[in-house]
């Protein structure tokens with residue numbers, strides 16, 4: 001069942017309507033960089049990132065569901081990707097400090113409570129010039145699943161929460177039909193911040 005769900009996430013993420021190539025291009029991830037995919041689901045993006053960053057880079061595929069992580073681990077093994085590290089999201093995320101070039105969150109912020117606090121807590125994992133990328137559903141039309149069950153967070157709410165958490169809005173991209181897409185940098189914290 002969970003395997004099926006993971007496959008379904010990947011099928012959706014990879015579909016042309018969801019423009020995965022354009023998303024990857026907009027991020028600008030490079031060889032040898034490090035990225036955390038929070039709420040990795042079936043791992044479609046984690047696996048693509050792992051191919052881009054290469055052996056000297058690293059991808060943390062992070063999820064609360066250990067079954068999804070198992071499935072991602074198996075896919076990485078099949079593709080002989082040795083740079084993908086599955087991480088179980090527990091109350092406190094355990095990642096090396098100042099290690100990440102990017103944090104990527106696609107369709108996951110609607111699952112997170114106390115988001116501004118949560119976003120703030122991620123800051124310590126980013127390198128000084130690190131970025132957070134947030135892709136989240138816009139409100140669905142009435143009588144659709146998302147319209148009725150609210151798996152969305154308005155863009156203005158995310159922007160406000162990220163500002164509260166001390167990030168600077170760097171870019172807004174509007175090529176996705178169902179989601180908003182924003183990129184943030186760390187606000188300078190003074191010397192070495």
Ligand SMILES: C[S@@+](CC[C@H](N)C(=O)[O-])C[C@H]1O[C@@H](n2cnc3c(N)ncnc32)[C@H](O)[C@@H]1O
Nearest residue numbers: 009013039040041063064065089106107108111
């Ligand atoms: C809708 S799926 C999106 C999966 C993937 N990001 C994608 O775009 O295909 C949301 C995922 O977030 C995970 N999740 C929910 N709350 C989380 C949390 N607090 N930390 C990490 N992952 C979480 C869920 O288990 C699920 O795999």
